[in-house]
Every structure is written in C-alpha cells, then in structure tokens.
Amino acid sequence: MAILPGSPAVEITLRRSARARRFSLRVSRLDGRVTLSLPLRAREADALAFVNEQAGWIRQTLAEMAVAPGQVAGFGSSLPYLGQALVLTPGSGRAVRVDGAELLVPGQAEQVGARVAAFLKVQARDRLAEASDRHAASLGLRYSSLTLRDTRSRWGSCTAAGGLMYSWRLIMAPPQVLDYVAAHEVAHLAEMNHSPAFWEVVTRLHPGYSIPRRWLKTHGAALHGLRFAP
Known part of the structure; x- marks a missing residue:
C-alpha cells in the first residue's frame, strides 16, 4: 500500500x-x-x-467520479464530508463509517443514498450541537432547541424563542464553515438582527468569519445539488 x-x-x-x-x-x-x-x-x-x-x-x-448535481449518490462516486472527498465503497457490518479516503457503506447498492444521508444527519447533529453549546456558553446564554432540516433558502436560523435550526448538509462543508454558521445563529441569541453589534458578536465567536462565509456563497449551491434518493 x-x-x-x-x-x-x-x-x-x-x-x-x-x-x-x-x-x-x-x-x-x-x-x-x-x-x-x-x-x-x-x-x-x-x-x-x-x-x-x-x-x-x-x-x-x-x-x-464525484456525485454530480442531480445525480444520486452510489458506489464508486464520491461526496464531501467535512470538506474532504470520500469515495462511497461497499462495507461490512451495520454501520456506515469513514476509513481513510473512503466512506464504507454496508447493504445493497439501492440503499446507499438513504444510508449515507442518515449517517450525515447523525454526524451533523452531533457537531452542530457541540458547536452551538460551545458558542452559547461563551456568551453565557442558552438556546431552547436544535433542529435539522434540508432547507435551500438558508443554512440556519434562530427564532425569538431561542430555537436553532440548521441544514444538515453543513456536515459536508469544511469544519470551519459549519462552526461559522453555528456561531452566526448563536449570535442571534444576543442580537436578533444583523446590526454592527451582531457582527461584533460573530467576530468574538468566530474570528475571520468572512472566509467561511465566502466559501458558502461560492460552494453552497453544489452541496444542495447532491441527491440521496431517486
């Protein structure tokens, strides 16, 4: 090897x-x-x-061989996970797992898309909860709930009641991008607007946020184009 x-x-x-x-x-x-x-x-x-x-x-x-926009994920294709391309490869056992540059997926070929999507959603929830907890603790604030959706209009949101919502597709972006979105939404717990004061909070939580913000504007549409079901 x-x-x-x-x-x-x-x-x-x-x-x-x-x-x-x-x-x-x-x-x-x-x-x-x-x-x-x-x-x-x-x-x-x-x-x-x-x-x-x-x-x-x-x-x-x-x-x-990567999954093209509109194409359903399948064996032999690749997709981004935490910003790194992983090749979808037949695996053994019950759990989907990362092994080097491969994402090992057990089961039949027709189940690949659904299994990969389920794996991504679990990983997204874990990482977004960790980032949200960390940023909220930094501000001395608490959020009321955290939900995941497959939204195309926004990567995240925060309600007046402190409910956080994120797109689970953020798990495919580089880690700093996911962390920036979490910082952005948690900042709304302190400033429910996009005023200069709000961006000051974002800067405290995620210095240099302009770089991941620019990444989303450039590459975000490609993440939305990936399909996991016919």
Whole structure:
C-alpha cells in the first residue's frame, strides 16, 4: 500500500504481476480504489515516483467520479464530508463509517443514498450541537432547541424563542464553515438582527468569519445539488 499525499491523501494498492511489463494505474468505477500494477522485479521507489508523476491524472479521475448535481449518490462516486472527498465503497457490518479516503457503506447498492444521508444527519447533529453549546456558553446564554432540516433558502436560523435550526448538509462543508454558521445563529441569541453589534458578536465567536462565509456563497449551491434518493 502506498499513499499519494495531498488533501485528501489517496491510498494506492500496489499489485505485482508476472504479466506486467510496465507500470499501469487503474481507478475502479465500482469503489474508487486506485491500483498500480508493476513488474515483479520493479523497485518500489520507482513505483512511488510513477504515482507522484501521475498525481494529476489520479485526482482528476476521482473528481470525475464525484456525485454530480442531480445525480444520486452510489458506489464508486464520491461526496464531501467535512470538506474532504470520500469515495462511497461497499462495507461490512451495520454501520456506515469513514476509513481513510473512503466512506464504507454496508447493504445493497439501492440503499446507499438513504444510508449515507442518515449517517450525515447523525454526524451533523452531533457537531452542530457541540458547536452551538460551545458558542452559547461563551456568551453565557442558552438556546431552547436544535433542529435539522434540508432547507435551500438558508443554512440556519434562530427564532425569538431561542430555537436553532440548521441544514444538515453543513456536515459536508469544511469544519470551519459549519462552526461559522453555528456561531452566526448563536449570535442571534444576543442580537436578533444583523446590526454592527451582531457582527461584533460573530467576530468574538468566530474570528475571520468572512472566509467561511465566502466559501458558502461560492460552494453552497453544489452541496444542495447532491441527491440521496431517486
């Protein structure tokens, strides 16, 4: 096994073959696994150098297998989780789990979308609750409830009664983006507006918030385009 460094790192399976006369790369359309076939007597250092030379091709091929807007998530495609692309791969057992650059999904192919969506929602609730608790404690305030929805008009909201609502698709964005949205909504517990005072609270909770805010404006639509059911 070799590792192509980067974000994310890509695992490369090395397979020696008596029939191989040269290095040959293959990316499986079933599970996104990258395999390098090499002659029996080839030096592993040469194989790793070849992998690094082909890094652009490998990442481009994996990117082309990503779930496109309107396409339903399935084995062999990839989707973002905490800002990193994971290849949806058949897994064993009962639970969906992350393993390196793969998201292992048990069950039949037709169940993949539903299972992945359920996994993302659980992870989103855990991380958004942690971020909301942390920011609320920083302000010495409490929120009344936390709910998740699949909203397209907004990433979060806060009611006058202190109820927080978030889009569960935030779990696919980089962690700092999710944290910014939590900080934004918790800030409304102190300032139920978008006045300069409100943005001062946001800055206290999440300094440099303009960067994740800009990320959402640029990439948010792509997250909404991912489908998990026919």
